[in-house]
Amino acid sequence: xxxxxxxxxxxxxxxxxxxxxxxxxxxxxxxxxxxxxxxxxxxxxxxxxxxxxxxxxxxxxxxxxxxxxxxxxxxxxxxxxxxxxxxxxxxxxxxxxxxxxxxxxxxxxxxxxxxxxxxxxxxxxxxxxxxxxxxxxxxxxxxxxxxxxxxxxxxxxxxxxxxxxxxxxxxxxxxxxxxxxxxxxxxxxxxxxxxxxxxxxxxxxxxxxxxxxxxxxxxxxxxxxxxxxxxxxxxxxxxxxxxxxxxxxxxxxxxxxxxxxxxxxxxxxxxxxxxxxxxxxxxxxxxxxxxxxxxxxxxxxxxxxxxxxxxxxxxxxxxxxxxxxxxxxxxxxxxxxxxxxxxxxxxxxxxxxxxxxxxxxxxxxxxxxxxxxxxxxxxxxxxxxxxxxxxxxxxxxxxxxxxxxxxxxxxxxxxxxxxxxxxxxx
Numbered sequence: 191x192x193x194x195x196x197x198x199x200x201x202x203x204x205x206x207x208x209x210x211x212x213x214x215x216x217x218x219x220x221x222x223x224x225x226x227x228x229x230x231x232x233x234x235x236x237x238x239x240x241x242x243x244x245x246x247x248x249x250x251x252x253x254x255x256x257x258x259x260x261x262x263x264x265x266x267x268x269x270x271x272x273x274x275x276x277x278x279x280x281x282x283x284x285x286x287x288x289x290x291x292x293x294x295x296x297x298x299x300x301x302x303x304x305x306x307x308x309x310x311x312x313x314x315x316x317x318x319x320x321x322x323x324x325x326x327x328x329x330x331x332x333x334x335x336x337x338x339x340x341x342x343x344x345x346x347x348x349x350x351x352x353x354x355x356x357x358x359x360x361x362x363x364x365x366x367x368x369x370x371x372x373x374x375x376x377x378x379x380x381x382x383x384x385x386x387x388x389x390x391x392x393x394x395x396x397x398x399x400x401x402x403x404x405x406x407x408x409x410x411x412x413x414x415x416x417x418x419x420x421x422x423x424x425x426x427x428x429x430x431x432x433x434x435x436x437x438x439x440x441x442x443x444x445x446x447x448x449x450x451x452x453x454x455x456x457x458x459x460x461x462x463x464x465x466x467x468x469x470x471x472x473x474x475x476x477x478x479x480x481x482x483x484x485x486x487x488x489x490x491x492x493x494x495x496x497x498x499x500x501x502x503x504x505x506x507x508x509x510x511x512x513x514x515x516x517x518x519x520x521x522x523x524x525x526x527x528x529x530x531x532x533x534x535x536x537x538x539x540x541x542x543x544x545x546x547x548x549x550x551x552x553x554x555x556x557x558x559x560x561x562x563x564x565x566x567x568x569x570x571x572x573x574x575x576x577x578x579x580x581x582x583x584x585x586x587x588x589x590x591x592x593x594x595x596x597x598x599x600x601x602x603x604x605x606x607x608x609x610x611x612x613x614x615x616x
Contacts, residue, residue, distance in 0.1 A: 194226070194227060196226060197222075197223040197224075197226035197227045198223075200219040200220070200222050200223040200226075201219065201220065201223045201233055201236070203216075203219045204216040204217075204219035204220045204223070204236065204240075205236075207219065208236075208239075208240060208243070211243075213240050213243045213244045214244070216240050217237065217240045217241065217244070220233055220236060220237045220240060221237070224237070229260060230260075231257040231258075231260035231261040231264065231267070232257075234253050234254070234256040234257035234260070235253070235254065235257040235264075235266070235267055235270070237250075237253040238250040238251075238253035238254040238257065238267075238270060238274075239270075241253055242270075242274065247274045247277040247278050248278060250270075250274050251271060251274050251275065251278070254267050254270050254271045254274065255271070258271065263294050265291040265294050265295045265298045265300075265301065266300075268287045268288070268290050268291035268294070268301070269287070269288065269291050269298070269300045269301050269304060271283075271284075271287040272284040272285070272287035272288040272291070272301070272304060272305070272308065273304050273307075275287065276304070276307055276308045276311060279311070281308055281311060281312050284305075284308045285305065285308060288301045288302075288304065288305045288308070289301075297328055299325050299328040299329040299332060300334075302321045302322075302324045302325035302328070303321070303325045303329075303332055303334050303335045303338060304334070304338070305317075305318075305321040306318045306321045306322055306325070306335065306338035306339055306341075306342060307338045307341060309321060309342075310338070310341050310342040310345060313345075315342050315345070315346055318338075318339065318342040319339065319342070322335055322338070322339040331362050332362070333358075333359045333360075333362040333363040333366045334359075334366075336355045336356065336358040336359040336362070337355070337356060337359045337366060337368075337369060337372075339355050340352045340353075340355035340356045340359065340372065341372075343355060344372070344375075344376055344379075349376050349379055349380050352372075352376050353373055353376050353377070356369050356372055356373050356376075357373070365396065367396075367397075368393075370389050370390075370392040370393035370396060371389070371390065371393040371400075371403050371406070373389045374386045374387075374388075374389035374390040374392075374393055374406075374407070374410075375406065377389060378410050378413075383410060383413065383414040384414075386410055387407075387410065387411070387414070390403070390406070390407040390410065393407075394407070399430060401427050401430060401431055401434065401437075404423050404424075404426060404427050405423075405424070405427060405436055405437060405440065407423055408420040408421075408423035408424050408427075408437075408440055408444075409440065411423065412440070412443065412444055412447065417444045417447055417448045418448075420440070420444050421441060421444045421445075424437040424438075424440045424441045424444065425437075425441070428441075433464065435461050435464060435465060435468060438457045438458075438460055438461050439457070439461060439468070439471075441453075441454075441457045442454040442457035442458045442461070442474060443474075445457060446474070446477065446478065446481075449481075451478040451479075451481040451482050452482070454474070454478050455475070455478045455479075455482075458471055458474055458475050458478065459475075462475070470495070470500070470505065472491040472492070472494040472495035473491070473492070473495040473500075473505065473508070473509060473512075475491040476488040476489075476490075476491035476492045476495065476512065477512075479491065480512075485516060488512075488516060489516040489517075489518065492509065492512050492513050492516060492518070492521075493513075493518065493521060495509055496509060496513065496518075496521045496524070496525060501528070503529045503532060503533050503536065503539070506525045506526065506528050506529045506539075507525075507526070507529060507536075507538055507539060507542065509522075509525050510522045510523075510525035510526040510529075510539075510542050510543075510546070511542055513525065514542065514545055514546055514549070517549075519545075519546045519547075519549035519550050520546075520550060522542070522546045523543060523546040523547065523550065526539050526542050526543040526546060527543065530543070535566055536566075537563045537566035537567040537570060538563075538570075540559045540560070540562045540563035540566065540573075541559070541560065541563035541570050541572050541573040541576075542572075543559040544556045544557070544558075544559035544560035544563060544573060544576045544577075545572065545576055547559060548576055548579065548580065553580055553583070553584075556576065556580060557577065557580050560573045560576045560577045560580070561573075561577070564577075569600060571596075571597060571600040574593045574596040574597045574600065575593070575597050577589070577593045578590055578593035578594055578597060581593060
């Protein structure tokens with residue numbers, strides 16, 4: 191057998207391996223083939239397709255460019271380059287490849303069809319719709335076109351129109367990838383959780399090993415308060431991938447919501463053993479220890495989370511309030527000040543910071559932030575309570591009575607009727 195025959199034999203094996211989903215082995219055969227014969231554009235193109243299947247888009251671009259250097263006017267290669275550049279968020283390059291394909295063959299429908307997604311990612315939705323209608327003039331019944339314009343409609347919050355487009359995709363091609371899952375996600379976004387669950391089940395019939403889809407489905411079941419079913423999905427993910435930290439994280443959330451802090455604790459400790467820097471793991475461990483009545487351990491984890499310097503304002507507010515409850519006002523104040531750096535009009539941050547400064551003995555700062563909280567939201571009971579205590583400490587009885595009656599009014603209002611404050615005043 192000469193070298194050329196060996197190369198062709200390797201390519202034949204690569205095709206077979208690709209069909210069976212053995213992409214790494216297929217790629218090795220194709221690379222060996224082009225080492226022998228580096229002048230076959232089709233082999234580089236197939237290498238690009240294999241790398242796409244492995245989600246290695248940057249390497250696929252290189253393979254397609256090698257194919258293009260051998261066959262500069264191949265519209266399929268140009269379109270594949272456009273698709274992968276879109277995946278890599280290199281939108282200007284993607285559009286240049288699509289436009290070049292259009293100039294070579296104005297009737298090549300995919301160069302319009304896949305531009306829909308590029309314009310969608312660029313948030314140029316009018317251009318996306320224009321590409322949709324241009325594509326349909328060439329090929330009216332293209333499932334990919336309907337799928338891609340559905341993505342644009344979903345991004346704009348036009349959920350019913352998106353579902354209609356994806357339904358058209360399924361009518362044209364019942365096996366079109368990811369369509370059932372996108373419909374499921376759209377019904378979830380609409381709050382129609384039972385219908386969303388139906389479509390997730392269909393999606394998993396199409397691809398039972400899709401871990402990301404299984405995690406999505408489990409998250410939706412958690413939102414629907416079907417915690418046992420959600421836990422089943424996350425455990426199934428762990429059977430497929432025992433080191434999947436997202437599944438363990440969701441399992442911890444499901445256990446916590448089921449009032450099973452020990453189970454949540456086990457899942458969180460498994461996460462921290464694999465990745466001590468996993469986002470918010472210390473915050474969640476602290477909450478478990480609070481549920482278990484171990485505030486000293488909770489305080490350790492709250493301080494560990496504080497040391498990681500989170501940046502999400504919601505996390506910082508949660509952390510600040512928790513540190514206040516565990517008698518760490520200095521650290522709480524730092525967290526709350528970080529919120530005001532990015533959200534200076536956060537009434538809840540001002541309210542909590544007023545409490546923190548009061549505990550630190552910084553009464554002027556405490557009063558300032560409590561007053562600012564009430565300017566932003568006059569119905570913040572804790573801000574009134576803090577100002578009541580400050581007025582009493584300063585013997586300003588008129589102000590004290592004014593805030594006392596505000597506390598009474600809010601405590602007995604509908605907003606607080608079921609809370610501990612109302613029971614305190616009864």
